[in-house]
Amino acid sequence: xxxxxxxxxxxxxxxxxxxxxxxxxxxxxxxxxxxxxxxxxxxxxxxxxxxxxxxxxxxxxxxxxxxxxxxxxxxxxxxxxxxxxxxxxxxxxxxxxxxxxxxxxxxxxxxxxxxxxxxxxxxxxxxxxxxxxxxxxxxxxxxxxxxxxxxxxxxxxxxxxxxxxx
Amino acid sequence: xxxxxxxxxxxxxxxxxxxxxxxxxxxxxxxxxxxxxxxxxxxxxxxxxxxxxxxxxxxxxxxxxxxxxxxxxxxxxxxxxxxxxxxxxxxxxxxxxxxxxxxxxxxxxxxxxxxxxxxxxxxxxxxxxxxxxxxxxxxxxxxxxxxxxxxxxxxxxxxxxxxxxxxxxxxxxxxxxxxxxxxxxxxxxxxxxxxxxxxxxxxxxxxxxxxxxxxxxxxxxxxxxxxxxxxxxxxxxxxxxxxxxxxxxxxxxxxxxxxxxxxxxxxxxxxxxxxxxxxxxxxxxxxxxxxxxxxxxxxxxxxxxxxxxxx
Numbered sequence: 001x002x003x004x005x006x007x008x009x010x011x012x013x014x015x016x017x018x019x020x021x022x023x024x025x026x027x028x029x030x031x032x033x034x035x036x037x038x039x040x041x042x043x044x045x046x047x048x049x050x051x052x053x054x055x056x057x058x059x060x061x062x063x064x065x066x067x068x069x070x071x072x073x074x075x076x077x078x079x080x081x082x083x084x085x086x087x088x089x090x091x092x093x094x095x096x097x098x099x100x101x102x103x104x105x106x107x108x109x110x111x112x113x114x115x116x117x118x119x120x121x122x123x124x125x126x127x128x129x130x131x132x133x134x135x136x137x138x139x140x141x142x143x144x145x146x147x148x149x150x151x152x153x154x155x156x157x158x159x160x161x162x163x164x165x166x
Numbered sequence: 167x168x169x170x171x172x173x174x175x176x177x178x179x180x181x182x183x184x185x186x187x188x189x190x191x192x193x194x195x196x197x198x199x200x201x202x203x204x205x206x207x208x209x210x211x212x213x214x215x216x217x218x219x220x221x222x223x224x225x226x227x228x229x230x231x232x233x234x235x236x237x238x239x240x241x242x243x244x245x246x247x248x249x250x251x252x253x254x255x256x257x258x259x260x261x262x263x264x265x266x267x268x269x270x271x272x273x274x275x276x277x278x279x280x281x282x283x284x285x286x287x288x289x290x291x292x293x294x295x296x297x298x299x300x301x302x303x304x305x306x307x308x309x310x311x312x313x314x315x316x317x318x319x320x321x322x323x324x325x326x327x328x329x330x331x332x333x334x335x336x337x338x339x340x341x342x343x344x345x346x347x348x349x350x351x352x353x354x355x356x357x358x359x360x361x362x363x364x365x366x367x368x369x370x371x372x373x374x375x376x377x378x379x380x381x382x383x384x385x386x387x388x389x390x391x392x393x394x395x396x397x398x399x400x401x402x403x404x405x406x407x408x409x410x411x412x413x414x415x416x417x418x419x420x421x422x423x424x425x426x427x428x429x430x431x432x433x434x435x436x437x438x439x440x441x442x443x444x445x446x447x448x449x450x451x452x453x454x455x456x457x458x459x460x461x462x463x464x465x466x467x468x469x470x471x472x473x474x475x476x477x
Contacts, residue, residue, distance in 0.1 A: 147187050
C-alpha cells in the first residue's frame with residue numbers, strides 16, 4: 001500500500017531510532033543524587049511498612065481531588081525526598097496499595113503491590129448484566145479495550161506522595 | 167510435552183501506574199527470577215522515559231517545553247521526535263481528521279489532570295488555529311519547530327511507542343505480554359507454552375468479551391469512547407475530531423492488530439475519529455486487521471481479522 005508505506009516505515013524504525021539516539025537504562029538508585037541509604041531493594045525511610053496506614057477508608061477519591069484544587073497549575077514546586085513510600089486506598093468494593101519510588105526528586109515508578117477490588121457488572125451496566133454472553137476465558141490473560149483510567153489508585157498515590165513531601 | 171516445558175518456566179506479573187493507566191507486564195522466563203525482575207524494571211523505565219518526554223499533563227515534560235517555545239527550532243528527545251513524526255504522518259494520511267495539535271481543546275474540556283499528582287494543567291496556549299501543518303520536523307539533530315502556538319497531544323502515539331520500547335527490553339525472554347490499559351503486546355509463548363489469547367472487551371459490558379484472538383508477536387490496540395469522559399461535560403470523550411471541534415461520533419470502538427503497538431494505536435485512534443463510514447476501509451487501506459463496533463453495536467471486521475479470531 002503506497003499510502004501507508006511511510007507510516008509503516010516510521011513505526012518500524014521508531015524503537016531503533018530511540019536507541020540509536022542513545023537511550024540507555026540507568027539504575028534508579030544511581031540517579032538518586034548521593035542518597036545511598038534508599039536502595040531499590042527496600043529502604044523505606046519514613047513510611048510505616050504496613051500498607052494499612054491509610055486513614056479514612058471509606059472516602060475514596062475525596063482527598064485527592066480536594067488537594068488538586070488547592071495546587072498551583074504551574075510546574076511542580078513541590079519537592080519530594082528520594083526513597084520508596086507506600087499508600088493504600090479502599091472503598092466498599094475492595095482495597096489496593098501502591099509503592100512509589102522517588103529518585104533524583106522525581107517519581108520514577110509507581111508499582112501496584114496489591115489490588116483486590118471488584119465492581120459487579122450490574123453496578124456499572126445494570127441493564128445488560130443478564131444479557132451478557134458468557135464466553136470461555138481460560139488462558140485469556142489480556143484484554144484490549146478503551147483505555148482504563150487509573151482513578152481507583154488516586155487515593156493510594158495521594159497518601160504515598162504525602163509521605164514523600166519534603 | 168508442552169506441559170513439561172511449562173513446568174520449568176516461571177511467570178512473573180507486575181503492575182505499575184504509567185501514562186494515566188495501569189500497565190501490567192507478564193513475563194514468562196526460565197532461570198533467574200532476579201534477571202526477570204531486572205528486565206521488567208528496564209521495560210518500565212523505558213516507558214517512564216517516554217512519558218517524561220511526551221506527556222501533555224506534566225509541565226516539566228519535553229513536549230510542554232517545546233510548546234512553550236513556538237517559532238524556535240528545539241532539539242527534542244528521540245522518543246518525542248519519533249512520536250511527532252508518526253503523528254504528523256497520520257495527520258497527513260487522514261487529511262487532518264486525526265491531528266496531534268488538539269491538546270488545548272482537550273485541556274479546555276477538562277482532560278487536564280495529572281494522574282499521579284492530581285495537578286491540573288493549564289498550558290495557557292492561545293487559540294491560534296494551529297494544525298498539523300504547523301509542525302516542522304528536521305531529522306538532523308532531531309529538531310522541531312512549531313510555527314504557531316499550540317498544545318500537542320500525543321496520547322494516540324506515545325503509549326504505543328512506550329509499549330514497543332518496553333517490548334524491546336523484554337525481547338530475549340521466551341514470552342511476555344504488556345497490557346497498557348487496553349493496548350496489548352504479546353510475544354513468544356504464554357505461561358503454558360501456547361500461543362497467547364487476547365480478549366476484545368465488549369463496549370457495553372466491560373466484564374465480558376466481544377471476541378477472543380489467538381496471536382503472538384503482535385500488538386492489539388482499541389480506541390473507544392466508553393470509559394473516559396470529560397469531567398466538565400459527560401457527552402465529551404477524549405477522542406477529538408478537530409474538523410468538527412467536538413469528540414468523534416458514531417462508533418463505540420475500533421480495534422487494530424499490527425506488528426508494532428505504535429502502529430496499532432495510531433491507526434485505531436485515527437479510524438475511530440474518521441467515523442463509522444470510513445473506519446473499516448481505512449484499516450484495510452493500512453493493510454492491517456481490525457474490528458469496528460458501531461454505536462448500534464453492529465460489528466464489522468476486516469477479512470484478515472478472521473485469521474486471529476478464536477471460534
